[in-house]
Amino acid sequence: MTTAPLSQLSTPAALVDIARMQANIETMQSRMNALGVNLRPHVKTSKCIDVARRQIAAGARGITVSTLKEAEQFFAAGITDVLYAVGMVPSKLPQAKALRDRGCDLKIIVDSVEAATAVAAFGRAHEHVFEVWLEVDTDGHRAGLAPEGDALIATGRALHEGGMKLGGVMTHAGASYELNTSAALEAMAEQERSRCVRAAERLRAAGLPCANVSVGSTPTALSAQRLDGVTEVRAGVYVFHDLVMVNVGVARMSDVALSVLTTVIGHQKEKGWALVDAGWMAMSRDRGTQKQTHDYGYGQVCDVDGNPVAGYVVDSANQEHGIIARIGEIDADIAARFPVGTMLRILPNHACATAAQFPEYVAVDGATLTAWPRFYGW
Amino acid sequence: MTTAPLSQLSTPAALVDIARMQANIETMQSRMNALGVNLRPHVKTSKCIDVARRQIAAGARGITVSTLKEAEQFFAAGITDVLYAVGMVPSKLPQAKALRDRGCDLKIIVDSVEAATAVAAFGRAHEHVFEVWLEVDTDGHRAGLAPEGDALIATGRALHEGGMKLGGVMTHAGASYELNTSAALEAMAEQERSRCVRAAERLRAAGLPCANVSVGSTPTALSAQRLDGVTEVRAGVYVFHDLVMVNVGVARMSDVALSVLTTVIGHQKEKGWALVDAGWMAMSRDRGTQKQTHDYGYGQVCDVDGNPVAGYVVDSANQEHGIIARIGEIDADIAARFPVGTMLRILPNHACATAAQFPEYVAVDGATLTAWPRFYGW
Numbered sequence: 207m208t209t210a211p212l213s214q215l216s217t218p219a220a221l222v223d224i225a226r227m228q229a230n231i232e233t234m235q236s237r238m239n240a241l242g243v244n245l246r247p248h249v250k251t252s253k254c255i256d257v258a259r260r261q262i263a264a265g266a267r268g269i270t271v272s273t274l275k276e277a278e279q280f281f282a283a284g285i286t287d288v289l290y291a292v293g294m295v296p297s298k299l300p301q302a303k304a305l306r307d308r309g310c311d312l313k314i315i316v317d318s319v320e321a322a323t324a325v326a327a328f329g330r331a332h333e334h335v336f337e338v339w340l341e342v343d344t345d346g347h348r349a350g351l352a353p354e355g356d357a358l359i360a361t362g363r364a365l366h367e368g369g370m371k372l373g374g375v376m377t378h379a380g381a382s383y384e385l386n387t388s389a390a391l392e393a394m395a396e397q398e399r400s401r402c403v404r405a406a407e408r409l410r411a412a413g414l415p416c417a418n419v420s421v422g423s424t425p426t427a428l429s430a431q432r433l434d435g436v437t438e439v440r441a442g443v444y445v446f447h448d449l450v451m452v453n454v455g456v457a458r459m460s461d462v463a464l465s466v467l468t469t470v471i472g473h474q475k476e477k478g479w480a481l482v483d484a485g486w487m488a489m490s491r492d493r494g495t496q497k498q499t500h501d502y503g504y505g506q507v508c509d510v511d512g513n514p515v516a517g518y519v520v521d522s523a524n525q526e527h528g529i530i531a532r533i534g535e536i537d538a539d540i541a542a543r544f545p546v547g548t549m550l551r552i553l554p555n556h557a558c559a560t561a562a563q564f565p566e567y568v569a570v571d572g573a574t575l576t577a578w579p580r581f582y583g584w
Numbered sequence: 585m586t587t588a589p590l591s592q593l594s595t596p597a598a599l600v601d602i603a604r605m606q607a608n609i610e611t612m613q614s615r616m617n618a619l620g621v622n623l624r625p626h627v628k629t630s631k632c633i634d635v636a637r638r639q640i641a642a643g644a645r646g647i648t649v650s651t652l653k654e655a656e657q658f659f660a661a662g663i664t665d666v667l668y669a670v671g672m673v674p675s676k677l678p679q680a681k682a683l684r685d686r687g688c689d690l691k692i693i694v695d696s697v698e699a700a701t702a703v704a705a706f707g708r709a710h711e712h713v714f715e716v717w718l719e720v721d722t723d724g725h726r727a728g729l730a731p732e733g734d735a736l737i738a739t740g741r742a743l744h745e746g747g748m749k750l751g752g753v754m755t756h757a758g759a760s761y762e763l764n765t766s767a768a769l770e771a772m773a774e775q776e777r778s779r780c781v782r783a784a785e786r787l788r789a790a791g792l793p794c795a796n797v798s799v800g801s802t803p804t805a806l807s808a809q810r811l812d813g814v815t816e817v818r819a820g821v822y823v824f825h826d827l828v829m830v831n832v833g834v835a836r837m838s839d840v841a842l843s844v845l846t847t848v849i850g851h852q853k854e855k856g857w858a859l860v861d862a863g864w865m866a867m868s869r870d871r872g873t874q875k876q877t878h879d880y881g882y883g884q885v886c887d888v889d890g891n892p893v894a895g896y897v898v899d900s901a902n903q904e905h906g907i908i909a910r911i912g913e914i915d916a917d918i919a920a921r922f923p924v925g926t927m928l929r930i931l932p933n934h935a936c937a938t939a940a941q942f943p944e945y946v947a948v949d950g951a952t953l954t955a956w957p958r959f960y961g962w
Binding site for chain 2: 213216217218219250272273292293294295296297298301317318320321324343348349380469470471472473474481483486487488490491492493524525526527529545546547556558559562563564565566582583584
């Protein structure tokens with residue numbers, strides 16, 4: 207912990223504005239409390255125990271992870287209730303079992319009879335009862351069993367009759383990222399809810415257990431009007447927010463808690479370019495706003511205090527060079543506006559992708575700076 | 585080092601095919617030897633001392649880095665001749681001086697009178713003579729001084745008369761990545777050469793020293809027909825190659841030495857999708873082939889031995905999910921073709937970006953697997 211100013215930091219650096227992050231955490235937790243469901247944050251966004259602890263302190267119950275490495279790392283840091291939300295394959299079962307043997311309450315997911323059968327066979331062979339949830343497809347964007355299909359029941363049965371604990375159903379309406387009106391978002395949230403609840407009801411009607419009904423994405427979580435039949439919501443990016451979420455309409459630019467601190471290293475004056483030391487290695491190659499209503503290039507330029515400089519974005523990027531330009535019109539005064547050595551903050555398109563480029567965050571609380579390490583790799 | 589088969593690896597994993605990499609190293613070094621110039625590889629691609637050592641063993645002289653962290657890491661591993669090829673800003677001068685004080689022969693670059701003056705002022709204040717090269721713009725794609733402009737001479741003079749060592753000129757024709765014919769590539773290589781040599785000649789004519797004339801990018805290095813007046817070439821991605829280089833036309837798919845090992849985790853049969861555990865966290869968000877003649881999505885699918893499966897690409901990606909599909913026509917038999925648990929290799933669009941997602945490589949030499957750590961962060 208230090209009270210040195212930002213100007214003492216080496217750039218590029220990933221800054222977390224603690225006040226904004228805390229407000230994002232409280233907004234989401236309050237919504238979930240009001241809707242009567244648990245919140246199980248997806249920690250793939252931050253991959254940071256300091257962030258997850260704040261989510262849990264605010265009321266979150268357990269975490270969601272995208273890799274078994276994350277499960278191991280967060281479990282080592284003391285979090286035991288973990289849902290691994292990527293379809294399980296046989297080759298990863300020894301790693302999952304080892305975690306459970308050490309006391310981690312790890313839940314795994316499958317979305318086919320084939321995978322369920324493999325899990326059950328491994329479990330029986332090793333005298334281990336895995337808790338398995340079924341992934342349900344509620345929006346057609348990725349994985350999951352159809353809520354109305356025969357395979358849903360057959361998969362549940364393969365687990366239950368195979369001696370595993372069928373723990374529930376889960377879904378992720380990732381298609382919500384493509385929407386940008388309240389009406390469409392509310393409709394998607396209701397679709398996600400109703401189809402996942404329907405899957406749970408069909409399992410129960412078939413005589414199978416289904417205690418947990420888990421739904422979620424940041425856009426649907428922040429748009430749902432009711433969550434009847436749902437037991438928990440998963441969401442990740444809300445903790446930092448980003449320009450994609452601003453375009454979707456579930457965050458304001460002033461909610462974005464993650465930014466990249468960068469330094470101006472040069473200019474091409476006649477082109478209206480300021481070159482900075484945040485290229486795609488720092489921002490990531492994520493161009494998530496490209497197809498949205500407002501394209502922010504590789505990120506929105508802000509002054510060092512975090513105030514957006516309207517119209518200026520990181521227009522293109524090489525590995526360690528970003529090119530800042532004004533959208534639409536060359537700024538002939540760019541060198542005077544952003545002299546060499548000027549520090550700027552860049553808001554990211556996609557917080558999960560940008561954060562992943564950094565070994566650690568610099569958490570900013572007024573004038574107090576603290577290094578928060580991030581987990582990395584598989 | 586282990587002789588376990590690939591099937592024992594946890595996925596996703598970044599594989600380096602040592603035989604292909606070694607052939608890429610030898611091809612480039614032979615060209616440079618024939619053209620009578622030194623090769624200073626850019627190690628931002630691999631960020632791996634095991635790779636750099638092989639480049640040096642083949643004849644490379646010194647390295648190029650994109651961050652001072654890389655300079656520190658490679659210097660700690662025993663490499664002393666280092667060019668930091670991103671414009672220097674005053675705030676990084678203490679870090680650069682510390683490296684030089686410890687014995688690193690670090691060269692830095694500037695492309696403005698402003699930056700040159702700042703370097704000279706810092707150097708004089710600390711009684712330190714930095715070696716500084718001038719960045720020259722030969723293709724308009726990014727940074728650098730115009731070879732014919734007054735600022736070139738003024739910047740050189742600010743360094744030389746300011747007491748610094750003016751070590752040479754350097755340029756990078758990154759615009760070569762946008763080309764895809766031999767004629768255009770040869771012309772760009774000649775443009776890069778002639779304009780950089782011209783800058784050197786103008787400096788010398790003005791009475792300023794200019795010992796080094798450094799040019800390069802992988803496409804121009806592999807296309808140049810003559811390099812008169814050039815002392816060294818810098819290139820990075822050639823060591824692994826990637827699908828962007830295949831589209832540019834300076835590599836064959838069978839030259840690509842980096843791939844991501846992944847496992848099939850599920851299917852959406854009616855959509856012709858196979859889901860794998862390599863999403864954008866593994867492949868990176870780089871879509872460098874999107875605007876090229878052949879769009880490979882997030883990468884070309886190969887079998888576990890590295891043989892391309894024609895027509896199949898990673899069509900879309902979430903953080904830890906990749907979606908494999910056949911281009912143009914749904915494969916109704918995708919689940920039979922790639923059953924759950926099948927291991928595949930994915931060739932990347934952009935090796936620098938994909939490699940950066942991994943803490944280490946698995947170097948593959950026949951049946952022998954060796955972990956090679958990568959440097960990370962700033």
